[in-house]
Amino acid sequence: SREVFVPRQTSVLGLEGPEGGFLKAMADGINDSDSAALLSVFSSSPLASALSSRRGDVSSSRLLSLASRCASHLNLGTSGPSPSLASLSSTERNRLLAYYVPVYLWCENLREEIIKQKKMKEAENDSTPTLVVGVSAPQGCGKTTLVEELARLFRDDGVNCCNVSLDDFYLRGEQQDELAAKHPENSLLQFRGNFGSHDPDLGIRTIDALRQASKGDVVKLPRYDKALRGGRGDRAPESTWPQVTGPVDVVLLEGWSLGFTPVGEERAVSDGGPELAQVDKYLNEMPYGDLHERCDGWIVVQIEDPKVVFEWRLQQEVALRKVKGDENCLTDEQVSDFVDRFMPAYKGYLSGLYANGPHRANGRPTLAFYVDANRTPFASP
Helix, strand or coil: CCCEECCCCCCCCCCCCCCCCHHHHHHCCCCHHHHHHHHHHHHCCCCHHHHHHHHCCCCHHHHHHHHHHHHHHHCCCCCCCCCCHHHCCHHHHHHHHHHHHHHHHHHHHHHHHHHHHHHHHCCCCCCCCCEEEEEECCCCCCHHHHHHHHHHHHHHCCCCEEEEEHHHHECCHHHHHHHHHHCCCCHHHCCCCCCCCECHHHHHHHHHHHHHCCCCCEEECCCEECCCHHHCCEECCHHHCCEEECCCCEEEEEECCCCCCCCCHHHHHHHHHHHHHHHHHHHHHCCHHHHHHCCCEEEEEECCCCCHHHHHHHHHHHHHHHHHCHHHCCCHHHHHHHHHCCHHHHHHHHHHHHHHCCCCCCCCCEEEEEECCCCCEECCC
């Protein structure tokens, strides 16, 4: 049966551990009281139950070390190369200790299990298998930041990790124009984003190349430049693609629509009319499912109401305006139009993803949890 964790509020992890607990935390410049407050954020996180069911207690010094590294990467807390965890705001504490750290520990444990399983099956093969984790999360919820931070933590621990996005596998610009011209009446296909606007085969080839890369092999990671062609976007020149040298230990694949399951014409028409039905046809007929099958495990970030996507996207645009100026950013109305293009897909596919898990996950481990409007995990509704 499919292994899915939909965590509920719990407090199961001890604050002491084999590495010395608070004594080691003191060396990081925080006292026992601050340590207890920080660790209570982790132990009361709705994600703690998923961890306890898979690996038992985690030492307090390990948790605080991971949180400190996150704070440094993200420039949170007191400015400087060694931020003080004690100076984090409540929101920042939740972000690190109730969200990023437990998700990282879950991924870390999943990798250990994948390695253990391979050793049991192939005792004479000492190569380490590549772990591919699919991350499905709505637009604006911070999935890119999460995935980038997970990759940094893995690399800090000596694990060769890279991250790619479903966005990186969009069709080339001219192919995108051909798709729009083929369906002039379909507003969902006039711009990139919905199913049909990707090249899933490129994604499959990329994931397979990363998984098969031996020592010294170089794999190029496709990149899509959304600023090209006046904002319509195009695949970036291959000469600019980042490179990864094998062997690759972990691949993080993220996307707002990753893991969606085709619903069929009748359901698609009911949820989004004939426009969504055509999008669903592309989801069913193009090899999106083959890409999904490449994932060894899944992280599914859930929301109660897709309307929050507009709020998140607007927050991002407001922040951009402060940097680039109003004339170089979308207006509130344009943001609304942008988000509206994806609402039929959210309406048509989220319920199935949340109830049944990712498309063709085939019973693989799945960490599923809700986040609120502040992007903080909370107990399942």
